[in-house]
Amino acid sequence: MIKPLLERLRQGRRTFPFPEADPELPERFRGLPSLDTARCGRDCGDACLKACPTGALSRTEKGVTLDLGCCLFCAECAAVCPNGAIRFTREYRLAASKRQDLLLKEDTLRLASALDRKALKLFGHSLKLRQVSAGGCNACESDVNVLNTLVFDLGRFGIQFVASPRHADGLLVTGPVTENMRLALEKTWAAVPAPKLVIAVGACAISGGPYRGRPETLDGVGPCLPVDLYVPGCPPHPWSILDGLLRLLDRLG
Amino acid sequence: MPSFEPLHILNGQAAALKDIPSVPPEDFRRATLDCVAEGARVCALFGCPAAGGRTRLYMLLAHPRQGQIAVFSSEAGPSYPALTPDCPQVHLFERELAEDYGILPEGHPWLKPVRFPHRENGAPRPAEIGMIDFYRTEGEQVHEVAVGPVHAGIIEPGHFRFQASGEEVLHLEISLGYQHRGVERALAGGPDKRTVHYMETLAGDTTVGHATAYAQVMESLGGKNPGFRAQTLRAVALELERMANHAGDLGALAGDIGYLPTASFCGRLRGDILNLTALVSGSRFGRGWIRPGGVGFDIDWATRDRLLERLEKIVRDLTGAVDLLWNTPSVLARFEGAGALTAAQAVELGLVGPAARACGLSRDVRFELPSGKYRFSQIPVATWSSGDVFARAWVRWQEILNSAEFIRAELESLQPEEILTAIPGPAPESLAAVLVEAWRGEICHVAMTGADGRFSRYKAVDPSFHNWAGLAQALRGQQISDFPLCNKSFNLSYCGHDL
Numbered sequence: 059m060i061k062p063l064l065e066r067l068r069q070g071r072r073t074f075p076f077p078e079a080d081p082e083l084p085e086r087f088r089g090l091p092s093l094d095t096a097r098c099g100r101d102c103g104d105a106c107l108k109a110c111p112t113g114a115l116s117r118t119e120k121g122v123t124l125d126l127g128c129c130l131f132c133a134e135c136a137a138v139c140p141n142g143a144i145r146f147t148r149e150y151r152l153a154a155s156k157r158q159d160l161l162l163k164e165d166t167l168r169l170a171s172a173l174d175r176k177a178l179k180l181f182g183h184s185l186k187l188r189q190v191s192a193g194g195c196n197a198c199e200s201d202v203n204v205l206n207t208l209v210f211d212l213g214r215f216g217i218q219f220v221a222s223p224r225h226a227d228g229l230l231v232t233g234p235v236t237e238n239m240r241l242a243l244e245k246t247w248a249a250v251p252a253p254k255l256v257i258a259v260g261a262c263a264i265s266g267g268p269y270r271g272r273p274e275t276l277d278g279v280g281p282c283l284p285v286d287l288y289v290p291g292c293p294p295h296p297w298s299i300l301d302g303l304l305r306l307l308d309r310l311g
Numbered sequence: 312m313p314s315f316e317p318l319h320i321l322n323g324q325a326a327a328l329k330d331i332p333s334v335p336p337e338d339f340r341r342a343t344l345d346c347v348a349e350g351a352r353v354c355a356l357f358g359c360p361a362a363g364g365r366t367r368l369y370m371l372l373a374h375p376r377q378g379q380i381a382v383f384s385s386e387a388g389p390s391y392p393a394l395t396p397d398c399p400q401v402h403l404f405e406r407e408l409a410e411d412y413g414i415l416p417e418g419h420p421w422l423k424p425v426r427f428p429h430r431e432n433g434a435p436r437p438a439e440i441g442m443i444d445f446y447r448t449e450g451e452q453v454h455e456v457a458v459g460p461v462h463a464g465i466i467e468p469g470h471f472r473f474q475a476s477g478e479e480v481l482h483l484e485i486s487l488g489y490q491h492r493g494v495e496r497a498l499a500g501g502p503d504k505r506t507v508h509y510m511e512t513l514a515g516d517t518t519v520g521h522a523t524a525y526a527q528v529m530e531s532l533g534g535k536n537p538g539f540r541a542q543t544l545r546a547v548a549l550e551l552e553r554m555a556n557h558a559g560d561l562g563a564l565a566g567d568i569g570y571l572p573t574a575s576f577c578g579r580l581r582g583d584i585l586n587l588t589a590l591v592s593g594s595r596f597g598r599g600w601i602r603p604g605g606v607g608f609d610i611d612w613a614t615r616d617r618l619l620e621r622l623e624k625i626v627r628d629l630t631g632a633v634d635l636l637w638n639t640p641s642v643l644a645r646f647e648g649a650g651a652l653t654a655a656q657a658v659e660l661g662l663v664g665p666a667a668r669a670c671g672l673s674r675d676v677r678f679e680l681p682s683g684k685y686r687f688s689q690i691p692v693a694t695w696s697s698g699d700v701f702a703r704a705w706v707r708w709q710e711i712l713n714s715a716e717f718i719r720a721e722l723e724s725l726q727p728e729e730i731l732t733a734i735p736g737p738a739p740e741s742l743a744a745v746l747v748e749a750w751r752g753e754i755c756h757v758a759m760t761g762a763d764g765r766f767s768r769y770k771a772v773d774p775s776f777h778n779w780a781g782l783a784q785a786l787r788g789q790q791i792s793d794f795p796l797c798n799k800s801f802n803l804s805y806c807g808h809d810l
Contacts, residue, residue: 197515
């Protein structure tokens with residue numbers, strides 16, 4: 059009996075004081091891309107558009123637009139841009155409320171807004187979520203799961219993952235939604251009592267990610283369910299997911 | 312004896328398609344059974360579209376004693392006598408052939424859908440997902456429990472059907488396919504700019520394993536190997552991936568029996584190891600680290616020192632956390648004897664990875680058919696013989712220690728060199744086969760190119776494909792309430808299976 063206690067003392071308390079302190083991210087972390095339209099020339103033959111594996115980039119009159127919902131954060135575009143117009147910053151805050159807010163024109167991203175007052179009254183202090191993996195490769199699922207570890211300690215914010223959709227206030231969906239998971243996702247959604255939320259985590263759930271356009275998938279949750287929060291990334295860092303959830307619940311001051 | 316000699320290639324070697332023996336079906340069958348009798352195991356059996364709308368079958372067997380892969384092929388007719396009754400380890404491959412190409416393995420005892428794939432042009436599916444004729448046992452005391460596809464935890468979907476008498480499981484049937492994204496179909500016609508991203512998301516927790524296999528495929532088809540430094544960094548990435556996942560599994564095993572100290576320590580420590588991978592590649596899963604021709608990220612001396620320093624602390628903390636398991640009688644009482652398999656069962660089912668090594672088999676590609684850095688740096692094969700949950704946990708712990716030691720030695724011997732070399736385009740009309748020992752076990756990638764050097768077929772076999780049947784077998788005679796524990800001790804991939 060004494061050994062676990064001694065080990066507990068030795069390992070110490072490891073919960074990170076988020077959101078009071080900024081999370082520690084690796085130097086090479088690829089977060090929010092920054093588009094410098096002034097530098098974006100037309101002499102490059104659209105190298106970035108051609109390099110992007112998911113077609114996240116498109117050219118408009120004002121330069122290049124990046125759809126964060128499709129972006130895999132592989133930085134292939136930044137590597138080929140001759141003018142250095144695209145670079146990946148270490149900004150981990152990425153979540154948005156609307157799909158079109160993820161269309162990044164320069165480096166300003168309209169971050170997710172809080173739920174309305176009525177919804178906040180219901181969910182603000184206690185949010186129970188049912189997670190559905192609908193074709194996810196397990197990376198998004200893993201980094202959602204770690205929110206339950208003591209480093210992130212999701213429970214202290216009143217957010218909890220529950221086993222049954224009937225106990226849930228909403229769904230957190232990962233994966234491009236395969237044809238084979240469509241019915242299961244719809245049934246799980248139907249089993250959640252209203253009012254209810256949907257959170258799409260990862261490029262796959264938002265747009266299909268690398269599986270975009272494949273006949274076996276539905277290109278994300280959008281075609282099936284109304285989404286309240288989008289967390290981009292492939293997979294999003296746990297801090298990005300936590301930041302999104304706390305924004306939704308108006309817990310970031 | 313068959314009237315031909317299979318083509319023998321090394322792990323990571325390419326061969327011209329014309330050099331692969333094409334034999335009549337009866338020789339194909341006899342050669343397979345002969346090789347298996349000699350101690351070989353089936354790495355892959357798959358179909359490939361051939362001229363005239365026909366299908367050609369390819370067989371790849373790993374010969375551990377010879378350290379080589381045997382390859383041969385045969386043109387398939389509409390049906391053939393199933394291999395499964397004489398060679399149970401191919402049971403799922405034959406089901407896959409029937410599902411994808413309509414080839415009937417006559418006498419297959421368990422011919423059911425595997426992935427319920429999408430059909431082109433809206434053609435009707437042979438079966439709706441999960442709607443199959445489940446195996447049933449009858450009796451007054453017998454009841455059936457259906458679980459999934461959506462499970463209670465944050466986990467991928469699959470359907471489990473238990474036939475139970477009271478608490479005792481008589482049989483468990485596992486029906487997957489929910490994660491089917493059509494990856495292999497998407498890979499045909501490649502390589503292109505999405506290919507490496509398909510590889511990195513075949514199974515997200517095995518990003519490094521699958522990306523390494525793909526990189527080696529491209530290198531063998533291009534006829535050029537990356538430098539020593541790149542090979543070293545790849546091996547470091549692969550061992551970090553193994554450590555992180557094994558640490559997470561030990562924590563989850565502790566959690567499943569309600570032993571919370573190790574569960575919470577290991578949950579954090581898994582993250583700490585993932586953060587080591589992120590220190591180099593910027594991604595906790597190593598996205599972008601492995602690329603054909605080498606690696607996408609180098610390690611400078613300062614990063615190397617930081618990595619080694621953090622690794623040492625992690626191993627110290629892990630030792631403290633995991634030793635609690637072996638010192639707590641109530642933990643051992645739950646681990647020992649739960650979900651046991653014998654070595655003979657493991658051989659018959661063709662198990663790979665820690666699940667096989669926990670049955671006493673020294674099956675490890677890094678040792679038997681090494682490629683890349685493992686040809687020069689050996690790593691001990693961890694085995695245990697009891698075949699139960701304890702053995703699978705113990706093997707994982709030994710592998711964590713071995714991997715940590717390997718990483719330390721490799722990083723200390725790192726020599727300066729270019730990390731990425733240009734690889735010539737894939738040779739036409741060729742086949743390349745690569746085996747990688749990822750954390751779950753043997754990954755097998757086989758690429759075949761057409762006259763234009765593009766993939767005419769890309770077959771990827773995740774270790775889970777071999778091991779799901781092992782879980783079903785291990786559950787027999789166990790209590791239903793032990794299912795989470797047994798399941799976690801295998802910790803198989805759903806999307807890796809459903810490709």
